[in-house]
Amino acid sequence: MRDLLVTLVIFGSLPFILKSPAIGALMWVWVSVMNPHTQGWGFATHLPFAFIIAIATMFSLLISRTPKSLPLTPISLLLLAFVVWMNITAPFALLPEASWVQWNKVMKIMLMSFVVMMVIRTRQDILRLVWVLAGSIGYYGVKGGIFTIRSGGTERVWGPEETFIGDNNALALALIITIPLMFYLQQNTDKRWLRHGLSAAMLLSALAALGSYSRGALLAIAAMCLFMWIKSGRKVALGAVLCLLTPLLLAFMPDRWSERMDTINTYQEDSSALGRLNAWQMAWNLARDRFLGGGFEVSDPGIFARYAPNPMDVHAAHSIYFQVLGEHGFVGLAIYLALGIATWRAASRIIKLTRNAAELRWALGLATMIQASMIGFAVGGAFLSLLYFDMPYYLMAVLIATRIVVERQLLTGQIQS
Template identity: 65%
Template sequence: MRDILVFLIVFGSIPYILRNPVVGALMWVWISVMSPHTQGWGFATTFPFAYIIAVCTLASLVFTRQPRNLPTAAPVLALLAFTVWMNVTFPFSLYPEYAFPQYTRVMKIMLMTFVVAMVIKSKEDVRRLVWVLVISLGFYGVKGGIFTLRSGGGQRVWGPGATFIGDNNALALALIMVIPLMYYLQQTSTNKWVRRGLTASILLSALAALGSYSRGGLLAIVAMCGFMWLKSRKKLMVGSVLAAVGPALLLFMPQEWASRMDTIDNYQADASAMGRINAWYMAWNLARDRIFGGGFEIYEPATFAAYAPVPNDVHAAHSIYFQVLGEHGFGGLALYLLVGITTWRTAAWIVKNAPKAPGMQWAVEMATMMQTSLMGFAVGGSFLSLTYFDVPYYLMCALVATRVLVQANLPPPAPTMTRPG
């Protein structure tokens, strides 16, 4: 039944996609982020839904009469430069046979990210994009929260298999990123039932993130909550809610959860943590030795034997920063950081200037919550190999489109008075 439902939704959307590429972009985001086909048990699990949507969207983009220019904003140009750099480093991959599948996957993500940036233009488009992200990740947050309640927190919450968020740690970070977006929609929705549903989704998603037993996720939650309180205009109310809800959620979790979180302070005794540090040293040494890094999929015994302090302790990068460093060198890391910095500065520009533009208060609230999401990703991503996770790139697209809208609505500068000769 689930397979048929996904099939009907995707193929039912094709006429709308061919008529309007925005629909295709939103369908792509839904398929790529939620991966709804993974919730089936039959033919849908291997059916190429993403490929069909991508082809239809690109065809619609060719024939549409709507504006389809790629924004020349700093984050988009930085991402374009990072994409070009990855194409430069790919021929120098240490393991071409392993690198090629990941290279094609990443290039598809980058291509469709640029398509999203090209077609998302209006306030309605931006809000729909936020809703798609909330529904896509919120599904797993609500599902995971209910699972955590039923199990009393005694079992870990996992994401959908064979996806970016299949790992428990990755799912936790994704849920942490989507909670601020839920809060934005909850604050700006007029329907009381929608607000109540989003409030419940926030609580269940937070519980699911804790139920993942992710230590990096816990650090990301702390950073996100602190930033949310700092940026809130209602600090007393937000602080009171966090002070009431936070301890209640923590007290709900069992002793084994608390014992795992305690290992954050004693990371030297934790084999997993030390393995990550060993992988970070490997990436650092590799980048110092090879200007273009090692290419995609470098986490092989031969690489660790050559560059790691502990040669036989092979781990994935477990850090977006060291992953880029090891795979694409210092140049790749600089460009990747530039994407994040310029995206952050775009959000800050919106927060500063949107109040001057009539009817753009929604942009302030949205940009603030997206900054909160990015803060969670920057902290949680320090411990996860999620460099190519597409949600931050879609947030970038939303912020770039919003900046253009704010700029278009800013009143013209007052004329300067000049004294006669």
């Protein structure tokens, strides 16, 4: 039944995609972030839905009369520079075969990220994209939260297999990124039932993040909550809610969860933490030795034997920063960090432009919550190999479109006045 439903929805959307490439972008984001076909058990799990939607969207973009140019902003230009640099490092990869397989996946993500930036142009499309992102990850938050309650927190929450968020740690970080988006949507709806539903979704998503047993997620959610409290105009109310809910959520988790979180303070005795430190040192040594880095996919025994302090402890980078450093060198790391800074500055610019404009309050709240998501990703991503996870790139597209809409509306207002 699930396979049939997903298939009908995707094929049923094709006429709408051909009419509007923005619909195609939204469908692509839904399929690439949520991977709804993984929730079935039959024929739909093997159908190339993403490819079908991508082709339909590109064709729609080709025949559409809507603007097709890529907005030239610091974000889009730096992302383009990052893509160019990855294409420079890829031919010199230490593991050519594995590198080209990963290159193929990453370039598809980057191509469609640029397409999303090209076609999301209106406030309506922006809000639709936020809803798609929140709903796609929120589904697993609600599902995982209910699972945590039913199991009493004794079992770990996992994401859909063979996806970016399949790992328990990755799913937890995705949920943390999504909670601020849910909060934004909750604060900007007049429907009581929807507000209550989003409140429940946020609570369950937080519980699912805890139920993942991810230590990095705990640090990320703490940093994100602190930022949201600082930015809140109702610090007393929000602080009271956080002080009330946090002890309840933590008290619900079993002793084994507390014991795992306690290992944050004793990482010197934890094999997983030591493995990450070994992988980080390997990435550092590799980048120092090779200007272009090692190319995609450097978690290999042969590479660790050459660059790691402990050549027998082969780990993935478990850090977006050391992942880009090992794969694309110091230049790649510099571009990626600059991209993050540009994204933060774009959100800050929107906040500055809309602070005194009541009609643009929607943009002010959205930019602030995306900054909260960025805080969560920056902290949690320090412990996960999610450099190519597409959701942050779609949030960049949201900021690009929001700034364009805001500046256009402010300019129009000035001309009319």
